[in-house]
Amino acid sequence: MNHSKHNLLYFLILLLFHFSCTTTKNGENSGNANQEIVETEIEEEKFSNKDFPEIKRRGKLIALTAYSSTSYFIYKGQTMGYEYELLSKLAADLGLELHVKVYKSIDSLSLALQKGDGDLIAYGLAITKRRQEKVDFTSSLAQIKQVLVQRKPDNWRKIAKHKTDKQLIRNVIDLAGKTVTVRENTPYHLRLKNLESELGEDINIILADKNTSTEELIHKVANKEIELTVADENIAKLNNTYYPDIDIETAISFPQRIAWATRKQSPELKAKVNHWLDSMKNTTDFYVIYNKYFKNVRAQSKRFDSEFFSSVDHRGLLSKYDEIIKEQAEVLGWDWLMLASLVYQESKFDPKAKSWVGAVGLMQLMPATAKEYGANNPRDPRQNLRAGTKYLKWLEEYWKDIPDENERMKFVLASYNTGQGHVRDAQRLAKKYEHDPLVWNDNVEKYLLLKSNKNYYRDEVVKFGYARGKEPVHYVANILERHSRYIELLRNN
Incomplete structure (x- = not known):
């Protein structure tokens, strides 16, 4: 950048709103890393030359990432995510404190890195020539394909798979003339343009708003709002858990490498990260973390269990823990059947149950919550x-x-599921957009659902970023519905 005395440049500095998050009693903000949420970006000033020696002297690794359902999110008050778990181990192995800056748009990450706002981008970026002009990529974390996301026929559960396949696009040649919605200048968009050249025919490419996430587009396919979209296979597999009516079997690209990124001026840091990644990928821990978020997605889908209630035995009991549930419901001032409905939703009355995130026992307590509220052995009913x-x-x-x-x-049930921070965000959004912040149905629940939409989780009133709102909304509805069924089932017992 030119800084001569005779050619001054004036820079518009956009307001940065941020805060640091630490573990609190209520679990509203948690995790071992400090977190800063960056609302907007600073215009380009000068590129940083900071490298590992300076980072080591500072004693802190500053990572840049963005909210998503796999990279970085807050679930039941706990900071989680594939990138987050790897970052935590990387920082610990380098003897550094971890500080995470969470940007609300991945488009902001490259400039923020070059400016020196952070030391590395910890987000699964596809390695492309365009991106390599701006940043250096680390060793790849994985190889992924781009896949076509399309709806299965309405009767797919009743017909043979080969008949289903005949109604779906199984060859990229058949994309000619089809309408596919993607964001502009993404790897998905570029791949579709390349396919047009390879096929010698046009694909009707609809460009979505730049703030629309891949997950939102998948949701639109599932809801019949758009015909087709494209996603990385790992993201598609995870979302297929929530939307079983979508098909993700048709690959439209060769495998692509995804990686983190460092500044071109930080070769020592890149070497350190690469050495760590190359070693880490040979450990069991690496595959446990990867499988947790991308392979074992069926375990995550249990959070969306659709059964309304368990059976009642010949003695009129829901479970062998009915008496304990009644005792605690009295302490709480609840109908015991409501508490029983929550317990069933969490664990199906299995005291040995352990979720994919590490929650354990009848009420699926996270370890920190169990300890704080006096459960030294959370597997004890x-x-x-x-x-x-x-x-x-x-x-x-x-x-x-x-x-x-x-x-x-x-509100209490939703908070138990997703953390009160996300629910409070939804309440603030409801108030801002002139809905009733004290009413759940069609008001606060609406904005909790919208917290997976960038136009809302990037809103200035939102403090806790991305949330997969579908889960807590279904959670509340299922518990209330099951409670009604329990009342009917036990009326004569």
Whole structure:
């Protein structure tokens, strides 16, 4: 950049809104890393030359990432994500504190890195020539293909697979003349343009708003709002868990490498990260983390369990833990069948249940929550229920500003599932957009669903970023519906 005395450049500095997050009692902000959410970006000033020696002296590794359902997110008050877990291990092995800056758009990451706002981009970026002009890529984390996301026929469950296949696009040649929606200048867009050249025929490429995420486009395919889109295979597989009516079997590209990125002026850091990654990829830990987010997606889908209730035995019992549930419901001031419905939703009354995120026991307590509320052995049914009840009691107090107790129950249930931070965000959005922040149905729940949409989770009133709102909304509905069924089932017992 030219800095001569005779040629001054004036830079518009956009306001940065940020805050640091640390583990708190209520689990609203958690994780071992400091987190800063960057609302907007600074215009280009000068590129940084910071490298590993300076980072080591600082004692802190600053990573840049973006919210997504795989890279970085908050679930049940815990910071999670594929990139986040790897980053935590990298920082620990380098003897550094981890600080994460979470940008609300991946388009901001490259400039922020070059400016020196962070040391590396920890987000699964496809390695492309265009990106290599701006940054250096680390050793690849994985190889992925781009796949076509399309709807299965409405009757796909009733017909043979080969008949389903005949109704789907299975050869890229058949994309000619089809309408595919993607964001502009993404690897997906570039691949479709290349396919047009290879096929010698046009594909009707619809360019989505730049703030639309791949996951939002997949959602639109599932909801019949658009015909087709393209996604990385790992993202598609994860979302296929939530949308079983979509098909993701048709690859449209050769395998592509995805990696993190460092500045071109940071060769020592790149060498350190590459050495660590090359070693890490030979360990069991690496594959455990990868499988947790990308391979074992069926375990995650259990969070969306569709069964409304369990059976009642000949004695009129829901489970052998009914008496303990009744005791704790009395402490909580709830109908015991409501608490039983929550317990079933969490664990199906299995005290040995362990979720993909590490939650354990009847009420699926995260280890930190279990410890804080006195469950030294969270697999013990009585300890687990007692600790879970204390946490629910705390949430009741947290939402005491909701005057109607039936409405308050919905806010408490949603918070138990996804963390009260995300629910409070949805409440702030509801108020901003002139909906009732004290009412759940069609009001706060609407904005919790919209927290997976960049236009909303990037809103200035939002403090906790991306949330897969479909889960807590279904969670609340399922528990309330099951509670009604339990009342019907046990009326004569």
